[in-house]
Amino acid sequence: MIAGTLAPTRIALVGNPNCGKTALFNALTGSRQKVANYPGVTVERKEGQFLTPAGHRVQLVDLPGTYSLRARSPDEVVTRDAVLGRLDGEAEPDLLLCVADATNLRLVLRLVLELKQVGRPIMLAVNMFDIARHRGIGIDLDRLAAELGMPVVPTVAVRRNGIEDLLNRIDRLEALPAGAEPQRWREPDAGEIRAAHREAERILKLCVKPPARPDDWTNRLDAVLLHPVFGILILLAILFVMFQAVFTWANTPMDLIKAGFDALGAWVVDTFPDGMLRSLVSDGLIAGVGSVLVFLPQILILFFFIILLEDFGYMARAAFLMDRIMGGAGLHGRAFIPLLSSFACAIPGIMATRVIDSRRDRLATILVAPLMTCSARIPVYTLIISAFVPHRQVAGFIDLQGLVMFGLYATGILSALAVAFVLRKLVWRGRVEPFIMELPAYKLPNLRNIATGLVLRARIFLQRAGTIILSMMILIWFLSSVPGPPEGAVGPAIDYSFAGRIGHALEPVLAPIGFTWEIAVALIPGMAAREVAVAALGTVYAVSGGEEATGALGQTLAQHWGLPTALALLAWYIFAPQCASTLGVIKRETNSWAWPSIVFVYMIALAYGAAFLVFHAATALGA
């Protein structure tokens, strides 16, 4: 607290999963943390700051969702320890700002009653108040405040409604008299849990009036979308349309970006004097970075669908539909959200495994999460598909390129299930814990949230292109250009360079899977991030092939590689552990080098084996 005032300096956001804590955090701090309409999006504490109308600077901590302080999973432990002030080097919060989903107050009331025992000032934000009102749910806020003995503020965090009122209440907050409410929270026994449940029901009856005519849209939609047969078919159809759109909608913007880089390359060749600097800019930077940036539209289209479905509330249904399949493979139902996050990037996916209670289930999910098709694989897949798979229709309406992309994603998912199955059958035998997940209400997708999500994805992609890919391409260009060929040399100059020598040295190891020495050169920097390999191929072929090769990398590859090599590289990329950051985060999450080592070894073995099989099968079939 600030001396002489009652304003808190440190506030913790606490609440059930998927009640809008992060949306409220973003609304208060102006931050852009990821929000989605399913539980378990926030798995670690996040901090931000804001100024109250009275000018007090407040530190706000967003905590993972929980139903109780009786923590079971690692993310719930973070919330409990932060609330109780047990986190190392962190003061306990001056105010607990409990966030409630107005459409489902029953669960949060039990948490609020538990939080009151912590002995800190507490306030309740009844979020999503507009949805509750729209459904005809009547909430007597004054009565609720009186029954709970704390200020209650209605909010609609995604539209910033009620934020001003909330800030004013924070300014007017009355501090507890010193020593008045000592911390008396302890793990409740069964009798105390039942008593809290009864008390929550009593308050609910007094303060909440259920709708006169219950809105049964959710039930009607769920009857179709969660149907054991139709539900799965609809899920497959949605995924199928998503991948078709990635290829059919992205053509025009991709052509525009490519034309922009072509024009830039031509301008550099015309303007710069012939020499090292011109080669660096045109062959290294424009050919390398440009060959990756061209995939931005496809990545954004894919994420547009993912964010749209998340916001609508469908992703939690997808988790429910997948539970039986995942359970059959030995994965916990809660693994769906981490695996879903891994489609963006395996790193947040692996961190999201903190929502899983059991260590075995968590480790199994961590081990298979890198097999999900992350966005860094998209440039590799689309480059090879565009170059080698004809752009034609199958069965009159299915785009063949989209179909192959769908197949690659499906192979990644099936491989993850197969690896999990083997792990649970051979290593960690035992029953998979039952899966309980609250299905969120359907909501009309929020355009601002979609736009924010897309801007975030674009920023991450461009940031990587401007930092890691750019610097890697400069080094690849250097290694591909230095040393120059000796006098009287007859072969291509790149053969005499460091990169040429490294590629030729690795060639014998990779020749059995059909990889050329240029691919070997590209795979090394591709360890830092998968899409770097695309840029590296762009640079290597630009340096070795002269200026005419800088235009269309896909055409260059089609000239230099056979179809078996292209297919083998696709198979390699489904499995290969080409991401140092993922291995790093596995080490951090498991606190051991053993698990990242196991992931690296099993994934590289799968990648080599799959590429070997695909290359020789395609060669035998005369592809």
Place this chain on the structure above:
Amino acid sequence: MIQILATYLIVALAFAWVSWSVLLPSRQRARVRALVRPGKRTNCDGGCPRCD
């Protein structure tokens, strides 16, 4: 001559950046950051593409 110097300078900067952000383990990187900016306390030891 200036062209060659500029090229080597760009390559040296790229090498420094890759050494710092890719080759240096994230824990060491966090330690160096803490030495440079001792006032800024963080629980993150790096490794995440969102902020790293």
